Amino acid sequence: NRRIVLASRPQGEPVANNFRLETVNKPVPAEGEVLLRAVYLSLDPYMRGRMNDSKSYAEPVAIDDVMVGAAVSQVEVSNHPDYKVGEWILSFGGWQDYLVSNGEGLMKLGDNPSNPSYALGIMGMPGFTAYMGLLDIGAPKAGETIVVAAATGPVGATVGQIGKLKGCRVVGIAGGAEKCRYAKEVLGFDECINHKAADFAQQLAKHCGNGIDVYFENVGGKVFDAVLPLLNTGARVPLCGLISQYNVTSLPDGPDRLSLLMGTLLVKRIKMQGFIIFDDYGDRYPEFANDMGQWLAQGKIQYREQIVDGLENMTSAFIGLLKGENFGKVVIKVNNP
Ligand code: NDP
Known part of the structure; x- marks a missing residue:
């Protein structure tokens, strides 16, 4: 299991040394849990705020903890009655390959979604x-x-x-x-x-x-x-x-x-x-998903992704995002489906 942790807090612009890529043992799911293997990880500007040790609407990432963020994964092992192997899942799994979950906070994306990574962007x-x-x-x-x-x-x-x-x-x-x-x-x-x-x-x-x-x-x-x-x-x-x-x-x-x-x-x-x-609109997600799903299907909304290959390139992509080097939604492809 490869993962990127917060090594130190940035002063101003984040630099490579603020992050550390580590390899640890793959977690093992217990009874009632699933093992998720990430395919796409999201990069978003709010992650910069989580690197600061200051009070905000969400807790900061602790030093040596995995950087937070949304992930689109597939179920690799399931010991949970509601999940089956191969199913696509949106989770808040962070910057890593694997996550064990008891199902809390997971959103099902189906067995064969046409654009799974859209859950991190236009549909998310x-x-x-x-x-x-x-x-x-x-x-x-x-x-x-x-x-x-x-x-x-x-x-x-x-x-x-x-x-x-x-x-x-x-x-x-x-x-x-x-x-x-x-x-x-x-x-x-x-x-x-x-x-x-x-x-x-x-x-x-x-x-x-x-x-x-x-x-x-x-x-x-x-x-x-x-x-x-x-x-x-x-x-x-x-x-x-x-x-x-x-x-x-x-x-x-x-x-x-x-x-x-x-x-x-x-x-x-x-x-x-x-x-x-x-926090403010969570209960209105279905209304959005319905409208946006229709607009996309009707070709009324265009959507551009910038797919970056490899977890090892996630840090530099994040530093670039804050400087405007991205062109479209940045998605890190960490594993093949
Ligand atoms: P973007 O990909 O649009 O964000 C990065 C872009 O910001 C860059 O490509 C760059 O575009 C622009 N930018 C960076 N620095 C500057 C600067 N100094 N002056 C002007 N533009 C700059 O990310 P998102 O679409 O994901 O997010 C857009 C905004 O929405 C962010 O501020 C984010 O924090 C916020 N947000 C807030 C949420 C909320 O719940 N309130 C939820 C999600 C996002 P360019 O090269 O065109 O200048």
């Missing part, structure tokens, strides 16, 4: 996050302008495409010309702006001529600074993530802009609401 946590954050908090109306950054990632790409299905004008923000082209040509966004361009804020203003009604916040930082003056009266801001801040170690330089933010929220009566997907 990121897709669900996009759906609930946009529709429940963003409450978009046809004709309104939605802006979303990390526009080609699993959350952002889904937000924008659902926005189009609801009749909105969608402006994406992404890191680089290739990602922007993809957002427009494949995902169907009306515009996509490169946040690395020197005139990014001006371009955003130019392409949001009627202001912004829904800003789906994935990144924070400079992108938010450019968005704030463009928000319309009554705008909604689902506060989903702040990836540009996950590696920072101190407050930014420059003048304090808190009063500018508060003043804008007040005068424009803006609703900004944070959410943690499963």
Whole structure:
């Protein structure tokens, strides 16, 4: 059983030495337990937060413990009446080959799912996050302008495409010309702006001529600074993530802009609401799965994965994800089905 543990806590950007790849004995399931063998492991930005020893909505990973995360596995041994060998399972198994479970927290994906890894992305946590954050908090109306950054990632790409299905004008923000082209040509966004361009804020203003009604916040930082003056009266801001801040170690330089933010929220009566997907919306998963399943089957939603081969490449893929080196949902293929 190969596994990646947290070796030390990062100061700022994670580095390879913060992780350790180990080989330990394969666990043996007792009566009433199953042995799961991972095929696909998920990489997600929230994992950076779990490396810190600070209070958050979830417990930090302890030093020498296996890094946490979702896994799509197959049952290799079953001593549990509800599970049979070969069945596909979504678990929270972490960065490792094998997991023993008594069935708690497992989700069955069937005997022969057509895209098992989708359970980590478009049909799973990121897709669900996009759906609930946009529709429940963003409450978009046809004709309104939605802006979303990390526009080609699993959350952002889904937000924008659902926005189009609801009749909105969608402006994406992404890191680089290739990602922007993809957002427009494949995902169907009306515009996509490169946040690395020197005139990014001006371009955003130019392409949001009627202001912004829904800003789906994935990144924070400079992108938010450019968005704030463009928000319309009554705008909604689902506060989903702040990836540009996950590696920072101190407050930014420059003048304090808190009063500018508060003043804008007040005068424009803006609703900004944070959410943690499963804590806040766990009971609404079936509604999402039903809609998204149909949209995918009808070809109304496009979904891009970046499959990385090998557990040994998981650490570098994670460091890259936080820097925007990924293009689409990062999935680590650790074993053959
Ligand atoms: P992504 O693959 O979209 O996240 C990585 C992307 O973030 C990068 O590819 C990069 O895209 C962008 N990025 C990184 N650094 C910066 C920066 N400094 N400025 C601007 N963009 C940056 O991941 P997900 O779709 O999985 O997640 C998107 C967001 O949603 C994250 O913030 C995540 O934490 C959050 N989230 C929140 C949940 C919740 O329950 N609240 C649940 C799931 C996700 P680019 O190259 O285009 O800039």
